[in-house]
Amino acid sequence: MKVLIDTNILISAAYSKGSVPYQAYKQATTPPYQGIVCEWSLEELRCVLNRKFSHRIQTFERFITTMMPVIEIIPVPPSPYHGEEKIRDPDDRPILRAAINFGVDILLTGDKDFLESAVTCPKIMSASEFVRGCAHTS
Numbered sequence: 001m002k003v004l005i006d007t008n009i010l011i012s013a014a015y016s017k018g019s020v021p022y023q024a025y026k027q028a029t030t031p032p033y034q035g036i037v038c039e040w041s042l043e044e045l046r047c048v049l050n051r052k053f054s055h056r057i058q059t060f061e062r063f064i065t066t067m068m069p070v071i072e073i074i075p076v077p078p079s080p081y082h083g084e085e086k087i088r089d090p091d092d093r094p095i096l097r098a099a100i101n102f103g104v105d106i107l108l109t110g111d112k113d114f115l116e117s118a119v120t121c122p123k124i125m126s127a128s129e130f131v132r133g134c135a136h137t138s
Helices: 007-015 020-028 039-052 054-070 090-102 127-137
Strands: 002-005 034-038 071-074 106-108 123-125
Touching: 002 020, 002 090, 007 020, 007 039, 007 054, 020 106, 020 127, 034 039, 034 090, 039 054, 039 071, 039 090, 054 071, 071 090, 090 106, 106 127, 123 127
Parallel strands: 002 034, 002 106, 034 071, 106 123
Antiparallel strands: none
């Protein structure tokens, strides 16, 4: 099952290893799940880290280094997809576009623009929903 991990989950997971986002990240990168990150999110991650967490950049760099072997990085298609306007924030639309193009099953996020959208495919889940859902399938 393909799980696209959004930037905010990656930041929270890197920042706090005991957190629910970290648990969700670990689950999403462990079979039967396939952890996926889109190129857009990696760029956004680096920008946010430099802007907001420059004092913790080494912690995040270590996290990114350990993340690379367990995720697949996918590109963002250049052309918009029908239905992506259901996401309020235009900056989030490339993430949805990548998820749709790659056939992702779950988009794991803490972003309200995704969580409150009318998007049903892929299934959009918060970290806590994902962790709870995985506990029920184990």
